[in-house]
Amino acid sequence: MTRPGALCLVIVLAIAARLEGQNPLAGDAKAAKAGEYEFRINCALCHGLGARGGGRGPDLTRAQKKHTHNDAEMFQVISSGIPGTAMPANGTNGQGVGMTDEEIWQIITYIRSQEVKTPVAPQGSVAKGKELFYGDANCSLCHMVEGRGGRFGPDLSGVGGSRTREAIIESVRNPSRRLAWGLTEATKEFPQEYESVTAVTSDGRTIKGVTLNEDSFTVQIMDSNEQIHSLQKDTLRSLTKSRESAMPKYDADVLSDKDLGDVVAFLTSLGVK
Amino acid sequence: MSVARASWVKTFCRKGRKEIPQRALRTARYGLIFLVACFSHSLYAQVTSERLVNSAKTPQNWMMYSGDYSGQRSSRLDQINVTNAHSMVAKWVYQTGSTGKLETTPLVVDGIMYATGPDNRAFALDARTGRPIWMYQRQIPGDIRPCCGRVNRGLAILGDKVFMGTLDAHVIALDAKTGNVIWDVAAADYRTGHSFTVAPLVVKNLVVLGVSGGEYGIRGFIDAYEADTGARKWRFYTVPGPGEPGHDSWGGDSWKVGGAPAWNTGTYDPPSNQLFWPTGNPSPSNRGEGREGDNLYSNSLLALDADSGKLNWYFQFTKHDEHDWDATQVPILADVGGKHLIAQANRNGFFYVIDRSSGKLVSATSYGKQTWSDTKDSEGRPVAKKEASPTLEGHTVCPGALGTTNYMPPTYDAQTGLFYVTARDQCDIFSTAPQPYEAGHAFYGSAYFPSEEARPYLGFLKAIDPATGEVKNKFQHTSPTWSGVLSTAGGLVFSGDAEGNFIAFDAATLKPLWHFQMGGAVYAAPIAFAVDGKEYVAIAAGSAVYAFGLP
Numbered sequence: 106m107t108r109p110g111a112l113c114l115v116i117v118l119a120i121a122a123r124l125e126g127q128n129p130l131a132g133d134a135k136a137a138k139a140g141e142y143e144f145r146i147n148c149a150l151c152h153g154l155g156a157r158g159g160g161r162g163p164d165l166t167r168a169q170k171k172h173t174h175n176d177a178e179m180f181q182v183i184s185s186g187i188p189g190t191a192m193p194a195n196g197t198n199g200q201g202v203g204m205t206d207e208e209i210w211q212i213i214t215y216i217r218s219q220e221v222k223t224p225v226a227p228q229g230s231v232a233k234g235k236e237l238f239y240g241d242a243n244c245s246l247c248h249m250v251e252g253r254g255g256r257f258g259p260d261l262s263g264v265g266g267s268r269t270r271e272a273i274i275e276s277v278r279n280p281s282r283r284l285a286w287g288l289t290e291a292t293k294e295f296p297q298e299y300e301s302v303t304a305v306t307s308d309g310r311t312i313k314g315v316t317l318n319e320d321s322f323t324v325q326i327m328d329s330n331e332q333i334h335s336l337q338k339d340t341l342r343s344l345t346k347s348r349e350s351a352m353p354k355y356d357a358d359v360l361s362d363k364d365l366g367d368v369v370a371f372l373t374s375l376g377v378k
Numbered sequence: 379m380s381v382a383r384a385s386w387v388k389t390f391c392r393k394g395r396k397e398i399p400q401r402a403l404r405t406a407r408y409g410l411i412f413l414v415a416c417f418s419h420s421l422y423a424q425v426t427s428e429r430l431v432n433s434a435k436t437p438q439n440w441m442m443y444s445g446d447y448s449g450q451r452s453s454r455l456d457q458i459n460v461t462n463a464h465s466m467v468a469k470w471v472y473q474t475g476s477t478g479k480l481e482t483t484p485l486v487v488d489g490i491m492y493a494t495g496p497d498n499r500a501f502a503l504d505a506r507t508g509r510p511i512w513m514y515q516r517q518i519p520g521d522i523r524p525c526c527g528r529v530n531r532g533l534a535i536l537g538d539k540v541f542m543g544t545l546d547a548h549v550i551a552l553d554a555k556t557g558n559v560i561w562d563v564a565a566a567d568y569r570t571g572h573s574f575t576v577a578p579l580v581v582k583n584l585v586v587l588g589v590s591g592g593e594y595g596i597r598g599f600i601d602a603y604e605a606d607t608g609a610r611k612w613r614f615y616t617v618p619g620p621g622e623p624g625h626d627s628w629g630g631d632s633w634k635v636g637g638a639p640a641w642n643t644g645t646y647d648p649p650s651n652q653l654f655w656p657t658g659n660p661s662p663s664n665r666g667e668g669r670e671g672d673n674l675y676s677n678s679l680l681a682l683d684a685d686s687g688k689l690n691w692y693f694q695f696t697k698h699d700e701h702d703w704d705a706t707q708v709p710i711l712a713d714v715g716g717k718h719l720i721a722q723a724n725r726n727g728f729f730y731v732i733d734r735s736s737g738k739l740v741s742a743t744s745y746g747k748q749t750w751s752d753t754k755d756s757e758g759r760p761v762a763k764k765e766a767s768p769t770l771e772g773h774t775v776c777p778g779a780l781g782t783t784n785y786m787p788p789t790y791d792a793q794t795g796l797f798y799v800t801a802r803d804q805c806d807i808f809s810t811a812p813q814p815y816e817a818g819h820a821f822y823g824s825a826y827f828p829s830e831e832a833r834p835y836l837g838f839l840k841a842i843d844p845a846t847g848e849v850k851n852k853f854q855h856t857s858p859t860w861s862g863v864l865s866t867a868g869g870l871v872f873s874g875d876a877e878g879n880f881i882a883f884d885a886a887t888l889k890p891l892w893h894f895q896m897g898g899a900v901y902a903a904p905i906a907f908a909v910d911g912k913e914y915v916a917i918a919a920g921s922a923v924y925a926f927g928l929p
Binding site: 154204208294319 | 857
């Protein structure tokens with residue numbers, strides 16, 4: 106075939122594929138391999154090696170995804186990003202180069218190849234978990250789900266769509282191991298984390314809480330009463346930060362394995378539509 | 379001369395051509411003022427190559443990327459100093475209306491500021507008020523995919539023209555008074571990954587600049603164009619072709635896609651007529667397989683004859699690089715202890731001091747966290763450990779791919795005798811991801827991402843003594859920053875941070891004396907200038923340019 110002819114065919118196929126919402130490279134093992142490398146270069150920073158979720162980005166091996174239901178939507182999300190989230194449009198994350206359409210399809214092929222085909226059967230009771238969350242387990246004192254609960258910890262309304270069961274269990278049993286990402290400023294490389302902080306003001310007041318934001322001269326803190334404090338660092342008697350999470354460790358004595366299973370069942374049911 | 383006066387004079391002179399006799403006869407006093415004004419206007423309108431050579435002696439102007447040919451980014455202005463810096467205020471803000479990073483270093487000549495923005499923008503401002511005089515934006519082809527943002531680091535000036543490298547790999551000359559395009563030359567094909575983000579350097583009548591595209595497997599080059607016409611005077615390929623010295627440092631045909639771009643502005647030594655231009659990584663950036671050898675002249679400092687582009691000597695910082703450690707940091711010319719030296723804080727974590735006449739290494743000292751080298755060769759050059767190479771599974775190496783420092787320009791302050799540089803401690807997991815070369819496609823051959831085990835990632839402003847390589851002082855930022863650094867004769871060092879602060883430091887102690895929250899992260903470098911005898915310090919942050927001064 107002549108080169109223009111071949112090009113026309115590719116374009117026609119690509120348009121047809123787009124209209125159908127299908128991946129022209131679907132199921133192609135070679136494309137999946139190329140996609141794996143593209144994924145590492147462009148996506149793994151947030152979504153982790155193997156697409157199993159990183160500090161910032163959701164686990165993409167889940168068959169059910171929050172923002173995309175088919176290949177066409179996934180193409181759209183990779184191309185244009187998701188407004189209001191840390192997911193950037195193709196080529197705009199400031200590191201690395203933009204991908205071609207073909208490379209995006211390769212990545213989709215790779216992600217599809219990594220998906221866990223049969224979702225793990227839910228372990229535990231969602232209803233019981235919800236009861237515990239808002240009741241005896243005291244989760245809602247600090248965490249909010251769909252408008253109900255506290256503000257001291259991260260809002261968990263979308264956690265089911267972005268974290269694996271294992272990651273949620275780890276965060277309950279050992280909250281300090283990996284603090285959640287907090288505020289993401291548009292141009293800042295690394296978002297703030299839920300670091301614990303203790304400030305002693307010049308008049309001797311002690312303020313304990315989590316950092317909402319910070320720069321070299323000021324710090325914004327929320328205390329456990331959900332009060333926001335704006336503090337000038339050079340006026341403080343001391344400022345101590347800790348990687349020990351403000352969340353208590355829920356070990357088996359505090360929350361049995363069975364109750365944990367119920368809470369996790371509730372949390373993993375969230376944010377998946 | 380003030381801008382207000384300049385524009386008044388311009389209008390008056392133009393009008394005056396017809397009206398001179400009447401006006402001059404009517405009031406001799408008016409006529410005298412007019413003549414002086416017209417004279418001074420025409421006197422200052424032209425930027426000659428002599429003015430560029432002597433630019434450090436006219437500190438009211440900032441006439442090239444690093445302030446002068448030495449690359450020291452140090453101003454002799456001292457009106458703003460350690461005793462009054464605490465009272466600094468914002469004088470004006472210019473919103474570019476763009477999205478994306480501003481990496482520009484503005485120029486200021488005779489009260490007019492010339493700067494660039496993302497997406498091929500250039501503009502001229504009244505440096506006293508921030509009011510725009512002209513704005514230019516070049517249309518970008520839809521299929522352009524420059525690495526690392528649609529950025530530009532600034533302009534160069536000569537005569538009544540300013541010069542710009544464009545994202546689609548053209549070199550253009552704009553009329554300094556109107557922004558009109560005077561000439562437009564295609565240097566390379568943007569579709570194969572060539573682009574310009576560099577601020578050109580004018581030497582004599584030549585516009586010198588280096589190409590970007592180390593992420594696309596280009597063959598790098600440094601070009602010189604005649605300022606009057608845009609005709610290319612010379613090109614130096616940073617990857618030697620068959621039969622040229624250094625060609626055998628590339629396995630097989632790898633030289634054809636060898637990279638070694640030259641995307642940051644070099645420096646110039648007028649007495650020896652030598653350009654010192656640094657080069658970037660070999661391609662693919664993180665995979666050495668297939669390009670066996672040292673890969674000359676990637677990650678090197680090149681000493682080139684400015685008239686001919688002929689190579690006098692080279693010094694390679696990182697041989698056969700597999701970590702994206704472009705050596706494109708500004709090579710600062712400084713005379714220390716009677717010796718003519720070049721100092722460069724390199725992306726690979728070492729601070730190099732090189733003899734300017736011979737190109738021989740004087741010292742190489744680590745100035746940040748690094749794990750790739752623990753031995754040196756007979757000439758004192760750090761040698762890479764074998765196990766620092768990326769693997770399929772990936773493993774941690776320090777510094778990470780962004781380097782201990784990057785393009786952000788440092789400063790050398792002759793008063794303190796110290797070299798100030800923005801540094802970061804961050805390690806990355808480097809893993810191989812083999813990719814075939816395809817023209818215009820990303821060509822990394824690997825992937826890297828911040829290593830969790832190396833957290834938190836730290837950012838610093840560090841003061842290094844070039845005589846010993848010792849880090850004398852440091853200031854720790856809240857997070858790593860991409861801001862360049864300026865020093866002034868007022869005993870001050872200026873820099874910005876990722877949280878949006880612009881900070882004045884005491885150069886002797888690196889204690890912050892003043893700061894201003896600009897509301898956007900800094901990716902640019904500061905400058906100092908003066909209008910009407912008043913000193914200003916300016917920097918771009920977020921999508922705006924800010925100027926600060928005394929109340």
